[in-house]
Amino acid sequence: MQQAEDALQPYFKENKNIAYKNFKKVMSAFTEYSVTESDFSGTTGYGYDDVGRDKLEEIYRDVFKAEDALVRTQIISGTHAISLVLLSILKHNDELLYITGQPYDTLEKVIGNTKEDVGSLKEMGVTFKTVDLKEDAFDTEGILKSINERTKIVGIQRSRGYSSRKSMTVDEIEQVIKIIKAEYPEVIVFVDNCYGEFAETREPLEAGADIIAGSLIKNPGGGIAKMGGYVAGRADLIQRVSYRLTVPGVGKEMGASLNALTDMYQGFFMAPHTVMESINGALLMSYVFEKLNMDPSPKYTDKRTDLIQSVSFNNEEEMITFTQMIQKASPVNARFMPIPDLIPGYQNPVIMAAGTFVQGASLELSADGPVRAPYTVYAQGGLHIEHVKYALEMSLTELLEKNMIEL
Numbered sequence: 029m030q031q032a033e034d035a036l037q038p039y040f041k042e043n044k045n046i047a048y049k050n051f052k053k054v055m056s057a058f059t060e061y062s063v064t065e066s067d068f069s070g071t072t073g074y075g076y077d078d079v080g081r082d083k084l085e086e087i088y089r090d091v092f093k094a095e096d097a098l099v100r101t102q103i104i105s106g107t108h109a110i111s112l113v114l115l116s117i118l119k120h121n122d123e124l125l126y127i128t129g130q131p132y133d134t135l136e137k138v139i140g141n142t143k144e145d146v147g148s149l150k151e152m153g154v155t156f157k158t159v160d161l162k163e164d165a166f167d168t169e170g171i172l173k174s175i176n177e178r179t180k181i182v183g184i185q186r187s188r189g190y191s192s193r194k195s196m197t198v199d200e201i202e203q204v205i206k207i208i209k210a211e212y213p214e215v216i217v218f219v220d221n222c223y224g225e226f227a228e229t230r231e232p233l234e235a236g237a238d239i240i241a242g243s244l245i246k247n248p249g250g251g252i253a254k255m256g257g258y259v260a261g262r263a264d265l266i267q268r269v270s271y272r273l274t275v276p277g278v279g280k281e282m283g284a285s286l287n288a289l290t291d292m293y294q295g296f297f298m299a300p301h302t303v304m305e306s307i308n309g310a311l312l313m314s315y316v317f318e319k320l321n322m323d324p325s326p327k328y329t330d331k332r333t334d335l336i337q338s339v340s341f342n343n344e345e346e347m348i349t350f351t352q353m354i355q356k357a358s359p360v361n362a363r364f365m366p367i368p369d370l371i372p373g374y375q376n377p378v379i380m381a382a383g384t385f386v387q388g389a390s391l392e393l394s395a396d397g398p399v400r401a402p403y404t405v406y407a408q409g410g411l412h413i414e415h416v417k418y419a420l421e422m423s424l425t426e427l428l429e430k431n432m433i434e435l
């Protein structure tokens with residue numbers, strides 16, 4: 029472990045620079061809007077004149093270089109934030125084109141398979157197409173061929189999520205947007221920014237995207253926010269999204285923040301640092317498992333644009349042992365032992381380890397994967413590197429004791 033940390037010093041140093049650049053953006057927005065203790069007091073009921081809520085949205089707007097932003101506890105998850113974008117902008121006869129292949133699993137019901145899928149885009153008469161990545165790059169030829177006069181939104185998922193493809197960097201996103209907009213300036217480019225915020229020094233709106241969405245129990249909540257999501261981008265689009273979240277004609281004017289604002293502010297303040305800690309933990313994992321020939325992805329030498337780290341084990345037993353040790357090394361619910369189980373939407377049993385303070389928060393250390401060859405576990409998060417290191421030490425010790433690995 030010491031050797032790993034020594035070898036990773038240059039990468040840690042680079043990540044410190046990224047974190048500091050991002051922190052300066054956040055801090056200068058806090059200063060610009062002179063955040064004051066009274067901003068945290070929140071409102072009740074209808075939530076009119078929620079000064080702290082409105083100010084936080086201005087801070088997100090500036091940091092993400094948007095025209096407008098919506099940052100709300102009433103957005104219950106990342107999936108909700110994304111579906112607000114899709115359901116508010118797309119209309120009957122429009123087409124949605126995802127250019128990073130099949131999107132995140134939880135969007136399946138939003139897109140819909142048949143017209144009987146209640147509330148889905150399909151039911152509304154919106155069609156859906158995907159273009160897969162080609163050798164881990166955008167298939168620009170395929171994309172341009174797939175866009176037609178009905179294509180309203182081009183969707184990009186920045187993070188690989190739980191798939192074997194590569195995550196797309198902001199530079200790569202910028203290049204493909206340039207190519208698309210040169211031919212189709214009217215197309216709206218949406219980026220699912222989940223897991224991506226603050227991993228690099230630029231965000232997708234700076235690369236030409238029109239609208240982005242994400243979850244506050246991931247990166248921008250800094251491990252502190254207890255709930256919420258955000259959408260940021262072009263003002264006319266944010267108006268639509270806000271009308272969909274609340275009520276047409278009301279939009280951002282209403283929505284009480286109760287007592288959630290302190291956590292949302294403090295979380296955003298912490299986020300650049302916590303994202304760095306999490307990525308450094310992923311590097312540590314990647315380095316150690318590369319030395320054990322377990323095919324980590326990305327490699328510790330690869331440029332990072334999100335939190336996800338995958339590791340492939342030799343068999344089911346090793347995969348389960350590792351995941352169980354992540355649970356055992358958690359600050360919360362460590363006495364529960366995860367076992368593989370079938371969950372709707374998956375063909376194989378899935379095993380999940382999550383002992384988090386905030387339910388489902390994946391900026392906190394968690395690990396999961398479908399139990400099938402190549403026995404890949406997706407690990408993400410870690411509020412600080414000490415926790416990831418501790419969990420790694422515990423899992424390696426156990427894998428060694430069971431003669432599953434050799435040093």
Ligand SMILES: *Cc1c(COP(=O)(O)O)cnc(C)c1O
Binds near residue numbers: 108187189221223243
């Ligand atoms: C987590 C995630 C989502 C969904 O967010 P939830 O908060 O789990 O609903 C969507 N897309 C990507 C890339 C994600 O990582």
